[in-house]
Amino acid sequence: MPHPFDETATNNTMTHETTYNPKRLLELAVLDAYGLLEPIESDLFNRSFHDAPAAIQDEIKLLQEDLALDTSLLPTDMPPLSLRKKVLDAVAETADKEAQRLAPLALIGARASAAQAKFGSSKQDALWRTAAIVLFGISVVLGVITLDVQRKSNQNAKIAINTSTNNALFKMAGSEFVKYVGNPYCQVFRLERKDGNANGYLRVAVNERFGNGYVIGIDLEDNEEIIIQGTTQSGVTFELTRITADSPIVGREFDLDPSLVAGMTITAIDAKTGKRWV
Amino acid sequence: MPNEEPDYRLMRRVALGEEAAVEELYDRYCALVFKLSIQFLSNNAEAEDAVQEIFVRLWKTADRFDSRKAKLVTWVMLITRRHLIDRIRKKTVRPKQQEFTEQHEVSATESPIPSNISIDERNAHLWEALQTLSEMQRTVIERAYFQGFTLREVSRQLDAPLGTVKSALSRGLLRLRERGLKDATSI
Numbered sequence: 350m351p352h353p354f355d356e357t358a359t360n361n362t363m364t365h366e367t368t369y370n371p372k373r374l375l376e377l378a379v380l381d382a383y384g385l386l387e388p389i390e391s392d393l394f395n396r397s398f399h400d401a402p403a404a405i406q407d408e409i410k411l412l413q414e415d416l417a418l419d420t421s422l423l424p425t426d427m428p429p430l431s432l433r434k435k436v437l438d439a440v441a442e443t444a445d446k447e448a449q450r451l452a453p454l455a456l457i458g459a460r461a462s463a464a465q466a467k468f469g470s471s472k473q474d475a476l477w478r479t480a481a482i483v484l485f486g487i488s489v490v491l492g493v494i495t496l497d498v499q500r501k502s503n504q505n506a507k508i509a510i511n512t513s514t515n516n517a518l519f520k521m522a523g524s525e526f527v528k529y530v531g532n533p534y535c536q537v538f539r540l541e542r543k544d545g546n547a548n549g550y551l552r553v554a555v556n557e558r559f560g561n562g563y564v565i566g567i568d569l570e571d572n573e574e575i576i577i578q579g580t581t582q583s584g585v586t587f588e589l590t591r592i593t594a595d596s597p598i599v600g601r602e603f604d605l606d607p608s609l610v611a612g613m614t615i616t617a618i619d620a621k622t623g624k625r626w627v
Numbered sequence: 628m629p630n631e632e633p634d635y636r637l638m639r640r641v642a643l644g645e646e647a648a649v650e651e652l653y654d655r656y657c658a659l660v661f662k663l664s665i666q667f668l669s670n671n672a673e674a675e676d677a678v679q680e681i682f683v684r685l686w687k688t689a690d691r692f693d694s695r696k697a698k699l700v701t702w703v704m705l706i707t708r709r710h711l712i713d714r715i716r717k718k719t720v721r722p723k724q725q726e727f728t729e730q731h732e733v734s735a736t737e738s739p740i741p742s743n744i745s746i747d748e749r750n751a752h753l754w755e756a757l758q759t760l761s762e763m764q765r766t767v768i769e770r771a772y773f774q775g776f777t778l779r780e781v782s783r784q785l786d787a788p789l790g791t792v793k794s795a796l797s798r799g800l801l802r803l804r805e806r807g808l809k810d811a812t813s814i
Contacts, residue, residue: 379797382701384708385771385778398696413697416800417704420662421807422756424749428661432675436653437646439679440686444644547687 369397371405375412382413388627389614392536445500450548450568532556538615540626551626553577553589553615560607562589569594574620579605582612591620631655634699635692642689653682656703663704666750667711667773681710715775756806764799767792772800 369377377394380386386394398406532554540551549569555562564577573594580586590603617626632651640648660681664674685706692702757765766785770776771792778796782789 376794376797379800380778380793382705382708383772383800384705384712385796387777387779395696410697410701413701416804417659417698417701419804419807420659422753422803423659423662424665426662426665426671426749428657428678429675432661432678433650433653433657435675436657436679436682437649439683440649441646443683444686448644 374401378409378412382416540617543625543627551617555610557610560610561604563600563602564590564592565600566592566594567598576618576620578616580614581609635694638689638692641686649686660707663707664711677711677714681707684710712775756803759806760799760802763795767796768799771796
């Protein structure tokens with residue numbers, strides 16, 4: 350494949366562009382593949398990718414795949430065999446914690462499906478039968494089996510969340526929320542706590558055409574007050590709205606000047622501690 | 628691999644928390660993830676910790692994978708590189724911009740802090756390849772990729788437009804890859 354960047358460099362900053370020409374798109378594709386784009390640039394790259402002709406999209410996919418598979422300059426060390434179990438245990442442990450944390454949410458409007466998932470499968474029946482036999486003779490194995498069943502139940506609860514939480518969200522977040530879901534004029538920002546605390550989610554939908562928006566917070570800390578901020582392309586930061594976590598799901602609609610929306614960055618800050626969401 | 632499960636289906640199962648799917652994901656990509664981790668961290672114990680965190684992050688983000696936009700290996704390596712850069716940013720105490728300017732007036736391309744990558748046999752090929760790049764390309768790669776500075780920070784440090792930094796970085800990374808492929812085929 351010919352080298353895509355043999356031409357001389359340009360000094361354009363690319364900061365305020367809303368779409369990219371193919372050459373720049375390929376240039377950004379390299380930076381994206383190496384994880385070097387800031388979130389806002391990454392979003393813009395993704396949007397430009399979707400708007401690009403199919404041939405350019407294919408070229409980008411191929412280039413990024415080549416870069417991902419390139420091991421020529423990597424060390425030749427191989428992972429120790431013991432690492433496999435550590436990784437699988439780490440994922441299972443995180444999944445268990447997450448399922449336990451979200452279990453109350455799964456019950457919102459999903460009790461029936463959760464119960465069905467928990468007791469309805471033949472795999473579970475077999476497991477219980479096996480457990481009953483083992484329980485009869487060996488009390489030590491009881492503990493192990495019980496833990497295993499608990500973990501599988503948590504997994505089932507997670508499946509139930511995935512299939513039923515949407516309805517619950519609509520009920521709790523209010524009717525305003527619905528008009529932002531799947532709206533082609535809405536850009537959705539996913540915010541996570543900057544300090545690495547995995548609890549809680551914030552999603553901010555901004556309607557680029559009409560200038561209004563909606564923030565939804567899920568499973569935030571009790572009574573946590575979050576300020577949602579917007580930063581314009583010119584670097585001016587202002588408060589869009591704020592929410593207080595007085596229930597597992599909180600949401601609020603807000604208005605903003607449509608002329609400020611293009612290229613706006615959304616962040617959030619804890620009103621009490623000052624900790625940031627990005 | 629003709630019998631390999633399609634990317635999107637595997638990640639859907641990973642998102643649902645199926646153990647077998649996570650095992651499949653690990654078996655496919657553990658070598659790549661580990662090699663990159665050990666290149667960044669130069670320490671087996673840290674690299675193993677990072678691999679565990681990366682696979683947890685892959686599980687958490689599995690529902691965001693879009694097979695129309697990228698192959699799974701691209702997604703896995705993107706998450707891996709982001710995680711390793713984040714880890715370096717958390718681990719390294721970096722000078723603030725003002726301190727940096729005061730301390731480094733002699734040469735804009737002098738490295739502000741020691742690189743996280745160790746110059747040992749393990750990374751010999753990488754160091755050799757870096758030496759073949761222009762000074763600008765080498766500097767931006769070391770700072771942005773291996774030291775965890777953002778592109779805006781690098782732009783301010785070098786007093787160069789952001790677009791120039793991006794272009795130099797992109798070209799430098801592609802030249803590194805070409806150099807690596809050339810070396811690999813000449814062995």
